[in-house]
Structures are given as C-alpha cells and as structure tokens.
Amino acid sequence: MQKKLRWKLLLIVAVTLACVFGVTGFPPSEAKMRERIHLGLDLRGGMHLILQVVTADAVNIETDLAVERLKEDLRSRQIAFSEIRKRDVKTIEIRDVDPQKNSELRGAIDEGFPSWDRSSLPDAPNSCLMTMKTSVERQIRTSSVQQAIQTIRNRVDQLGVTEPVIQEHGPAEEYQILVQLPGVDDPSRVKDIIKSTALLELKIVEPGGGPFPSREAALSQFGGGVPEGKELLPSVRRFNDASSPSTEEWYLVNKVASITGRDLKTANPSTDEFGKPAVSFNLTSDGANRFEKVTGANIGKPLAIVLDGKVQSAPNIKGQIRDSGQISGSFTLEQANDLALVLRSGALPASLNYLEERTVGASLGTDSIRQGVLASIVGLAAVVVFMVVYYKLSGVNAVVALILNLVITMAALAYVGATLTLPGIAGVVLSIGMAVDSNVLIFERIREELWSGKNVVASVNTGFDKAFATIIDTHVTTVVSILFLFLFGTGPVKGFAVVLFWGLVANLFTAVFVSKFMFDWVLGRSPKRATLSI
Numbered sequence: 001m002q003k004k005l006r007w008k009l010l011l012i013v014a015v016t017l018a019c020v021f022g023v024t025g026f027p028p029s030e031a032k033m034r035e036r037i038h039l040g041l042d043l044r045g046g047m048h049l050i051l052q053v054v055t056a057d058a059v060n061i062e063t064d065l066a067v068e069r070l071k072e073d074l075r076s077r078q079i080a081f082s083e084i085r086k087r088d089v090k091t092i093e094i095r096d097v098d099p100q101k102n103s104e105l106r107g108a109i110d111e112g113f114p115s116w117d118r119s120s121l122p123d124a125p126n127s128c129l130m131t132m133k134t135s136v137e138r139q140i141r142t143s144s145v146q147q148a149i150q151t152i153r154n155r156v157d158q159l160g161v162t163e164p165v166i167q168e169h170g171p172a173e174e175y176q177i178l179v180q181l182p183g184v185d186d187p188s189r190v191k192d193i194i195k196s197t198a199l200l201e202l203k204i205v206e207p208g209g210g211p212f213p214s215r216e217a218a219l220s221q222f223g224g225g226v227p228e229g230k231e232l233l234p235s236v237r238r239f240n241d242a243s244s245p246s247t248e249e250w251y252l253v254n255k256v257a258s259i260t261g262r263d264l265k266t267a268n269p270s271t272d273e274f275g276k277p278a279v280s281f282n283l284t285s286d287g288a289n290r291f292e293k294v295t296g297a298n299i300g301k302p303l304a305i306v307l308d309g310k311v312q313s314a315p316n317i318k319g320q321i322r323d324s325g326q327i328s329g330s331f332t333l334e335q336a337n338d339l340a341l342v343l344r345s346g347a348l349p350a351s352l353n354y355l356e357e358r359t360v361g362a363s364l365g366t367d368s369i370r371q372g373v374l375a376s377i378v379g380l381a382a383v384v385v386f387m388v389v390y391y392k393l394s395g396v397n398a399v400v401a402l403i404l405n406l407v408i409t410m411a412a413l414a415y416v417g418a419t420l421t422l423p424g425i426a427g428v429v430l431s432i433g434m435a436v437d438s439n440v441l442i443f444e445r446i447r448e449e450l451w452s453g454k455n456v457v458a459s460v461n462t463g464f465d466k467a468f469a470t471i472i473d474t475h476v477t478t479v480v481s482i483l484f485l486f487l488f489g490t491g492p493v494k495g496f497a498v499v500l501f502w503g504l505v506a507n508l509f510t511a512v513f514v515s516k517f518m519f520d521w522v523l524g525r526s527p528k529r530a531t532l533s534i
Contacts, residue, residue: 005524008517015509016404019411022255036414039182040421040495043369043457046182047190051148053175057350058144059137060089066113066130067092068256073112079105090132091118097126112388129311144349145175151348155193156181158341176355182419187359193338195352200281201257204294204326205302205314206230209252218250231255233304236313253304256293263287269336272326279334280326287325296320307339372425379429380406385437391443393533398439401510405435408506413499423496431503434478438511442467443534456532460519469510475504 025032060252063086070092071084075182082096095106105128107119113138121127145168153166156179169178209230212218218232219225226232235249262281270280285290295303295317302314305325332357383402387395409431446463478500485497 002193005517005521009521010512012514012517016407019407022411022414023407037410037441038417038419039369040180040239040419040424040492043372043420044182044420046180046184046359047181047187048356048358049181049191049194049354050169051152051179051194052353052355053145053148053178053349054353054396055141055175058090058140059132061349062140063089063092063132066116069131070094070109073108073365074105077104077108079108087129091123092130093127095124096128097128097512099126112524135161141175142172147349148352149177151178152177152194156190157343159190159193169267176353189334189338191343191354191357195354200261201306202259202291202294203233203253203257203306204298205304205305206252206254207301209302211251211314212251213236213249215250219251222252225352227251229255233306233309233311235314249311249316251304252304253306253311259283259287259291263290267340269333270326271342277333278326279336279340280324283323285323291325292320292322306449350488350518372429376425376429376432381433383432387436387439394443394446397515398436398443400518401439401515402432402435404514405506405510408509409499409503410416412442412502412506416498416500416502418502419495420499421492422494423492424499427496427499427503431500431507434474434504435511438467438471438507441470442511442515446532446534450511450532452456457523458517458522461530464512464516464519471508471512473506476503 021028023033023036025036034092067084067086072339074081074084079101079120080098081094084092084094087093094105107126108119109116111129113130115133116130117133119129119131121129149166153164156164156166165178165180167178169176179194181190206227208221210218212221215232215234230252231254232252233248235251263286265282265284265287267279267281272276272278299317299319301317303317304311304314306312360452380402384395384399387398389395406428409428412418413424418424442463445467446459449459449462450456482497482501486494486501489497
C-alpha cells in the first residue's frame with residue numbers, strides 16, 4: 001500500500017513541477033511567464049478590424065486576362081475580328097468576326113475557355129458574347145477571400161504580432177474578414193500594410209512613350225487615343241525640392257506585364273546607387289528566364305517598374321538582366337521595409353474596404369486583467385472559506401486540489417500556445433465552480449457512507465467509487481457543449497471553450513486522483529481511525 005502511494009506521490013510531484021515550469025519557465029522568471037501566457041486583444045490591447053474583400057476586382061481581373069488570351073488565341077488561329085471588349089465584369093463581347101470563321105470561333109471558345117458560356121448577339125449575326133459561368137464566378141470570389149486571408153496572415157506574421165486572429169467573418173456571401181492584432185502600437189502603419197495591394201508589374205515603355213507631363217500631353221502624341229495593347233500609367237508624385245509642388249508624369253507601356261509579383265522569389269530593403277532606400281528583388285527560375293529574354297530584346301529601352309498601377313521608376317535597360325532587380329523611388333527607410341514585406345507576402349487578389357475598426361488601449365486591457373483576476377481571487381477565497389468551514393479538515397484537501405487545478409489549467413494554456421482572453425478568465429472562474437462541485441459530490445457521498453455505519457476507510461473508498469460515475473457524466477456532457485462552442489463560436493467564445501476544457505481535464509486529475517491520494521495518505525498512517533474531519 002505504501003509503495004503504491006509513493007508512486008502516486010511521485011506522479012503528482014512530477015505533474016506539479018512540469019506545470020509550474022510550464023507557466024514560469026526554468027529558471028522561473030516574470031519575463032518568461034509573460035512570454036508563455038499569451039494575452040488576447042481584450043487584455044493586451046490592440047486592433048480589431050472587419051474588412052470586406054471587393055471580390056468584383058478578382059472577377060474583373062479574370063475577365064481582363066480572358067480578353068487578352070482570347071485576342072492572342074484568335075490571332076494565332078487567323079480569325080479576323082473588329083473588336084473584343086469587356087462589356088461588364090463577367091461578360092466579353094466579340095464583334096464582327098469573319099463569317100467564314102464562325103465555326104472556328106465557336107470551337108476556339110469551347111476548347112480554350114471552358115469556364116465561359118457562349119451565346120449569340122441577336123443584333124449582330126457575326127458577333128457573340130462570352131459570360132463567365134456562375135459556379136466559376138462563385139469559386140473566384142470565394143478563393144479571393146481565402147487568398148486575401150493568407151496574404152494578410154503572411155504580412156501580419158512578418159510584423160511579429162503574437163497570436164493574431166485572421167478568419168472569415170459573417171455570412172459567406174458578404175466576403176468579410178475579421179482581423180484582431182493584440183499588442184499593436186502603430187495602427188495606421190499596420191492598416192497601410194494590410195490594405196496595400198502591392199501588385200508589382202514590370203512593363204516595357206514604348207518608344208517615345210514618355211515621360212509626359214500630363215495625360216493630355218501623352219494622348220496628343222498618339223492621335224488622342226491609347227494604341228491597342230498599350231496603356232497610360234501615371235508615376236508616383238515626386239517633390240523636386242522643399243518649395244516646389246509635387247509633379248506627376250505619364251508613361252505609355254505595354255498592357256501585358258513582362259514580369260509580375262507572382263514571379264518574385266524574395267524582396268528585401270536595400271539602397272540605390274545614391275545611397276537612398278530602395279527594394280531589391282530576386283525572381284523565380286521561370287521568371288528569370290522570361291526577364292532575361294525581355295531585357296535582352298529591349299536593350300536601351302526604359303523598363304517601367306509599376307506598383308499598384310503607378311510607375312515607381314523607369315530606368316533604361318543597359319544590358320541583359322536575368323534574375324534580380326531593384327525598385328527605387330522617394331522611399332523612407334520604413335517605407336522600403338514595408339514595401340519589401342508586402343512584396344514577399346504576395347499581392348492581394350482584390351481591394352479591401354474597412355467596415356469596422358476599433359482600437360483597444362493597453363490601459364483598458366490592464367483594467368480587464370485586474371478586474372478578472374480580482375473576480376477569480378474573490379471567487380476562490382469564497383470557495384476556500386466555505387469548504388474549510390463546512391467540511392473542516394477535508395475542506396483543506398479540496399483547497400489543495402483546487403489550487404493544483406488552476407496551476408494545471410494555466411500550464412495547459414501555456415503548453416498548447418492558447419490565448420487568454422476575458423471570456424477565458426470567465427472560463428477559469430467557471431472551472432473553479434466545477435472543481436468545487438466535484439469535491440462536494442465526493443464529500444457528500446463519503447458522509448452518507450459514514451452515516452450508514454461503515455468505517456472511515458470503506459466510506460472514503462465507496463464515496464469516491466460512487467461519485468466517480470456522476471463526475472464523469474457531468475464532465476462528458478459539458479465537453480460536448482464545449483465542442484459545439486469551439487466548432488461554431490467566434491474567437492472569444494472559442495477562447496472560453498478552450499480554457500473550460502483544460503479546466504475540466506485538470507479537475508478530473510485533481511478531484512479524483514489527487515484528492516483520493518491525500519485521503520489515502522492520511523488514512524494510511526492511521527488505518528484504524530474512527531472518525532474523519534468532514
């Protein structure tokens with residue numbers, strides 16, 4: 001019997017030490033404790049954002065790409081047409097096709113564009129419409145939200161934010177994203193980084209294509225219109241000196257980019273030839289091969305480096321370039337760092353609208369912690385007083401088990417990397433109540449056995465045996481409720497569920513195993529004890 005108790009004692013000591021060091025670290029320190037116990041937005045302070053993805057942008061981009069692909073395909077098949085244009089975000093109009101090529105056109109569309117439905121135009125027999133299939137449109141919109149979540153998560157992770165919450169929010173058809181960033185101390189910078197599309201494109205500037213002082217000046221050089229396959233893009237505004245206003249220039253460039261942000265392998269802040277902040281980038285092998293061909297065929301021409309539709313710079317190509325380049329401009333050091341960050345994390349598939357923004361101050365978080373801890377201490381003190389007064393020395397047994405329950409719960413949160421929120425503190429308080437409930441069930445069973453005339457040892461053993469089934473039943477039903485809260489709840493509700501789950505697991509160990517051990521240890525020293533302080 002004593003040997004069995006020694007093994008139980010060693011197990012309890014080992015679990016206790018593992019839990020204490022899990023919370024405080026080894027050697028114990030307050031700094032390590034702060035690192036291990038992650039505080040949520042409502043306790044630590046930070047940003048709460050609800051964003052809406054403008055999924056029409058993603059559909060629009062897909063339609064633009066389909067227009068360019070269709071033009072190239074029909075030209076390669078020598079199918080003449082007068083115009084291919086986008087009627088709206090998901091409809092393409094093809095006008096005045098060679099009558100003898102109508103069947104070839106239908107075959108080209110059916111073969112090369114399976115995501116589009118084809119229909120005729122009643123008023124134009126040699127023309128047709130292409131409409132994006134509804135299922136494809138829905139898939140593009142849904143995937144753009146998922147891609148936006150992943151892109152935002154990549155950017156936030158590189159900012160070093162601990163335990164961010166980035167997930168879908170609200171009904172699926174509203175395309176919203178919830179972003180919670182604990183501990184953020186520069187909200188405006190974070191908003192700029194999150195919202196920046198960061199679409200990088202490298203485009204060849206046409207001969208005589210600029211720079212022009214205005215869009216009107218550029219158009220006048222080309223007969224008042226933009227040539228087919230080309231586009232006019234403005235540059236970023238630059239300040240010539242402290243007294244002169246900012247200027248904007250315009251460039252005529254190829255509409256189809258030679259290289260895009262998808263071809264980037266990495267991007268890092270650097271300095272240009274004048275020692276000013278810039279961003280250097282490297283390309284993937286496929287992008288490097290294409291870049292090498294493009295630069296080799298266009299030596300002497302300007303190469304426009306376009307970011308989010310604006311020309312950052314347009315240096316002349318002095319020689320063939322393979323796998324690297326540099327973006328220079330009027331950057332500060334922080335802007336260069338942020339641009340490199342968003343380029344590494346990839347471009348957003350669509351623009352974002354801010355629907356809701358809240359900033360939780362650190363003082364409010366500190367007040368929440370203080371009030372939550374105070375509530376826990378008051379609740380714990382009230383329970384301790386009740387248990388000791390009502391159950392006497394056996395109440396001390398319950399208090400020790402209760403304290404160990406709290407230690408195990410906090411250690412479990414530290415080990416699994418969970419975030420403690422204000423609802424999580426409520427989960428701690430509730431787990432205290434559940435732990436006390438288990439002890440009350442056991443102690444009342446022991447009392448009933450003592451009143452029936454059994455000796456102390458038999459009463460304790462029978463009391464634990466009979467109460468065990470009830471404790472398991474109550475815990476299992478609670479765990480089922482926790483599972484539903486975790487699966488269908490939002491962030492704070494999930495935090496409450498996680499804390500309560502680990503509190504229940506700890507309670508099974510402390511109320512059944514540890515409490516029983518303490519009774520056995522006391523009774524083992526005097527097996528013939530006639531009474532029990534309960």
